[in-house]
Every structure is written in C-alpha cells, then in structure tokens.
Amino acid sequence: MLSLDQYLIERIKQGDLESFDELYRQYLRPIYGYIYKRVNHREDAQDITQDVFTKIARKPHPLRVGMNGGGY
Numbered sequence: 001m002l003s004l005d006q007y008l009i010e011r012i013k014q015g016d017l018e019s020f021d022e023l024y025r026q027y028l029r030p031i032y033g034y035i036y037k038r039v040n041h042r043e044d045a046q047d048i049t050q051d052v053f054t055k056i057a058r059k060p061h062p063l064r065v066g067m068n069g070g071g072y
Contacts, residue, residue: 012056024053 002010008026011019031052036045 020057023056028053 005023008019008023012023028049032045032049035048035052036042039045039048
C-alpha cells in the first residue's frame with residue numbers, strides 16, 4: 001500500500017497539480033525551516049525553498065519517498 005507521500009509523488013509524476021499543491025502545503029514549512037537553520041538568512045532561505053519546489057514541479061521523478069521533511 002502506498003503512503004500518502006508516495007501517492008502524491010506518483011500523481012505529480014502524472015502531472016497532477018493538485019497533488020503538487022498538497023505536497024507543497026505539507027512540506028513548505030519543514031523544508032523552509034531546515035534551509036533557514038543552515039543559511040540563517042530569511043530571503044536566501046525563501047529563494048532556496050522556492051528553488052526546491054520549482055525543481056520538484058519541473059522534474060519530479062528523482063523524488064525519494066519517505067522525505068521526513070527533507071529528503072529530496
């Protein structure tokens with residue numbers, strides 16, 4: 001049985017924008033928080049977080065399942 005993350009990733013691979021939106025809502029804060037702790041600069045963390053989600057939207061196939069807030 002697929003986890004919710006696996007299901008969303010499979011749907012994103014098929015071009016489902018609603019699944020991307022759900023993944024975005026679920027992981028925006030954890031990913032931003034992780035990045036902010038590393039760069040300690042709000043604007044840079046926002047830019048990098050945006051880059052992460054842009055990369056996912058453009059090319060979702062290398063996504064690793066079981067992200068735990070930061071496994072891309």
